[in-house]
Amino acid sequence: MSxxxxxxxxxxxxRTQATLTIRIVKSFEFRTEKHLILHNINCDTTTVGQLKELxxxxxxTQPGWKPYHNVQLDTLKLYTKAHGAKTTNLIINxxxxxxxxxxxxxxxxxxxxxNETEVSFFNRELYEAFKxxxxxxx
Numbered sequence: 001m002s003x004x005x006x007x008x009x010x011x012x013x014x015r016t017q018a019t020l021t022i023r024i025v026k027s028f029e030f031r032t033e034k035h036l037i038l039h040n041i042n043c044d045t046t047t048v049g050q051l052k053e054l055x056x057x058x059x060x061t062q063p064g065w066k067p068y069h070n071v072q073l074d075t076l077k078l079y080t081k082a083h084g085a086k087t088t089n090l091i092i093n094x095x096x097x098x099x100x101x102x103x104x105x106x107x108x109x110x111x112x113x114x115n116e117t118e119v120s121f122f123n124r125e126l127y128e129a130f131k132x133x134x135x136x137x138x
Contacts, residue, residue, distance in 0.1 A: 013115040015043040020113065022055050023079060025092060025122035026071050028130035029137055033120075034068065043113040048076060049104030055121050075124040076101040078112070092120040094131060 013019065018041045026032040036058055041051070056073060059065040077092060078099035101111055
């Protein structure tokens with residue numbers, strides 16, 4: 001609960017300058033993922049499809065992403081929002097199938113994005129297989 005003096009991080013920055021965390025998932029089974037932080041994203045004008053493309057381009061062009069070049073990333077799913085409850089799974093929220101963002105034409109604001117939102121970006125086929133048998137290996 002915030003007081004008049006405290007500003008929550010999701011309210012401190014406007015939706016037009018949001019910082020988003022994208023969990024790029026390579027393997028559910030081995031819990032292989034890496035965080036991609038995107039700054040100054042306009043959630044009012046950026047679409048789900050554009051966010052996917054921004055993430056793909058960052059993976060191709062930024063250093064440290066070579067192991068992820070061969071992953072077919074096609075699906076975004078909300079992980080958590082700032083000050084929201086987090087799941088016990090460290091890379092993806094296996095609950096709330098309605099949090100999968102299937103409509104690439106929707107703006108991020110339309111699907112509830114705000115500053116400090118976290119999403120998982122992954123291969124849908126691998127996700128469906130993991131849901132049927134959610135065992136992890138080390």
